[in-house]
Amino acid sequence: MDNEGEFFTAFANIYFMPVENLTIFAEFWANNATQKMGNISLDLNQVEGTPHNFDYLMVEALGKLSELDVMQLRGRYGMEYSFKSGLFIKGYFEHIQYDDNQPYLFDATGDLYRVAAFAGYRF
Amino acid sequence: MNHLMKSSLLVLLLLMVAGPVLAASDTKTEGEIAVGPRFTDVDGKKDRVAEYDIADDGAHGDAGFLPAGWAHMTVMSKKLFLELSAAHTGNSKQQAYRVYLDAARVFKTEFAYNRFPHRLDHDPLFNLDASQVPVKVIGDDLAPAHDYRIAYTNIVSRSEIRIPEADWLKFQFTYRRDERDGAMQGFHISHCATCHVVSLPHEVEENTNHITGTVAMDNGTFGASYTIYYRDTEQGNPALFRTYDLAIHPGLLTDVFTNRTFYDQRNGELPVHQLGQGSKVSHTGKAHYNFNDRSSVAGAIIYSVADSDYTGLEMTSKYYSGRFTTMFQRNIVFNARIRYTDLENDVTFVDLPQRPGVAGPHAGITYSQAYPDFGDTSFTRFSSLDRNNTDLELDLKIPWQRHRFTFEYAFRNIDREYYGNDATKKHQFTAAFRSDPRRSFAGHIIYKAEFSENPFVNFQAAIAPALQPFPTVPESPFPGVQYYEIYEARQANLSNQPTDIHNIDLAGSWKPRNDVGIHFSYNYRDSKNDDLNYSDWSQSIHHFNANLWYVPEEHVSLTAGFNYSQYKSETLFTQPVWNG
Secondary structure (H helix, E strand, O other): OEEEEEEEEEEEEEEEOOOOOEEEEEEEEEEEEEEEEEOOOOOHHHOOOOOOOOOHHHHHHHHHHHOEEEEEEEEEEEEEEEOOOOEEEEEEEEEEEEEEOOOEOEOOOEEEEEEEEEEEEEO | OOHHHHHHHHHHHHHHHHHHHHHOOOOEEEEEEEEEEEEEEEEEOHHHHOOOOOOOEOOOOEOOEEEEEEEEEEEEOOOEEEEEEEEEOOOOOOEEEEEEEEEOOOEEEEEEEEEEEEEOOOOOOHHHOOOOOOOOEEEEEOOOOOOOEEEEEEEEEEEEEEEOOEEEEEEEEEEEEEEEEEEEEEEEEEOOOOEEEEEEEEEEEEEEEEEEEEEEEEOOOEEEEEEEEEEEEEEOOOOEEEEOOOOOOOOOOOOOOHHHOOOOHHHOEEEEOOOOOEEEEEEEEEEEEEOOOOEEEEEEEEEEEEEEOOOOOEEEEEEEEEEEEEEOHHHOEEEEEEEEEEEEEOOEEEOOOOOOEOOHHHEOOOHHHHOHHHOOOOEEEOOOOOEEEEEEEEEEEEEEOOEEEEEEEEEEEEEEOOOOOOOEEEEEEEEEEEOOOOOOEEEEEEEEEEEEEOOOOEEEEEOOOOOOOOOOOOOOOOOOOOHHHHHHOOOEEEOOOOOEEEEEEEEEEEEEEOOEEEEEEEEEEEEEEOOOOOOOEEEEEEEEEEEEEEEEEOOEEEEEEEEEEEEEEEOOOOOOOOOO
16 A cells, blocks of 8 residues: 655745835745545455455445545735824734535535734834 | 632732832833724634634624733833733633732742634534445534534743742742633544444533742752643543444344444433543652853753542653753863663553343354354553653754854653564764854754664554455354454555755754844755565655845834745555445
């Protein structure tokens, strides 16, 4: 039997000042993980006797119990403007997406949406 | 003390510390403060997408709309440096504060408070209901709508004092407290008359205190320190109390299995799902001596004792280490390190009751009386953790034209007092080349090989032969092969500890211009154990990483990264099959 897993993470951030005192930003990252058991097999010619109501064919499906496939994406996009007096305003939109691509017992898929706006002062 | 009161005291502490510093005439102050509304909405399951986030939790149920803010301030004068920071999400379950003060390097202190939620999964037990009547497996979730989560609080206070007239001496004190409160899903299982799995909420009130005190001296030639550490974990609700099902024959529903069980419904409520509670004390002594600017020697001794409040059992560890470093001509450096570890875990006698049968073929006799070659249910527990480890490490660093070659040899001997026949011996060889880090293209390549004799093995772990490939006549669990005979007949030794490891590590940084830089790394590890009697175990791991930063002009910056890992393990898979 083999047990195999793959994990992947990527991120990118960009900050841009089109005019003085204004910053536009975008932050993004992606995370994916898969894991599975495989190559579980049974040679029925080697089996001595069969217990009552036991189904040997189901042995091949045992690996499905531990099969995982998850993708998570996160993005935050916003801007900040600073005034000469030291006041500033900042706002962003954030989205986090969690995809359960091999649900077992329950589907853990969910999406989070967030909008925020701040006023502040630098001294 | 509730969390609102704690937050208020923290703000008051911040103001008391900041006041005198701000009043000084040569003070420079800078910082920022911001507040504003934050609206959050969640579709689908919250447990993973908002695992450590309050999400749309308001002060009273789902609100989604909360005020949030942060503040940061730095105050500097000739003799004082003060840094304050605070962040609050509008929900007391997610907030953070930090204060750092340095008073002329005579007194330094840092205080931090951090609180955040942790959402836990809820297992609905849907997969356990087997339908073969009357023998079946059933699962009961007694709180199917319960939202399991833990609120985690961490408080840290670190202080250091130096005396100006004796700057070779310093005192340090650290206090840390971890609190976990909320609820987790507790499970308990009854056997016989169905396998019955039950889950219900277990309210958690766990507090762990860590206290550390250090006194250290260093006059440039000789240095020494002593540290005492104490840790204590307490549970406000250590266990659930449940009554097990009646242990009777699952098909015939007769009371014939009493001598095969230690307890059931007749013993009333018993503790289940018990959470850990105990303490640890450790003493650490360190010293070093510089013979000259080329050679030095250092040593350390650690003695620690950890115990369980429930059993009174103790685990004692003693650790001794020494290091010698010297530099030869042409800046060639030689290091030698030796370590010895002695772990002792209390031996304990596990006294288990022997109940006689109340009905059926074993009425009036215990299991040991029914099967004399089984022996006694009670036993002495000797721990596999008891061991003496000896480590020896030698390395040679050879500079060459601002690059560096390194050659290392490490040896470890693990002598387990109560497990296995022979000690585990490991030999590790390492060769490395590191290029000049000041070049526009720099990096390293490291190759490591490790060979082990007698790695840790689970003896007789699997593959019982077919002891009885036919049903007992008449159909009954009393004659015929018993479970303990199946376990004792297992043949395969299994392990996930390798005999051979080969590891290669490549990394590099490239900075072709002042506005762009790339860093990358690749690691490959191949492990195997081909000394097992029925199978081989192997594992391969690939890990690749790359990061980029690019600033094409003053007003634009870009950072990006990529990380990929892949592993594959191969081992023997066995599925024991019996019906009885």
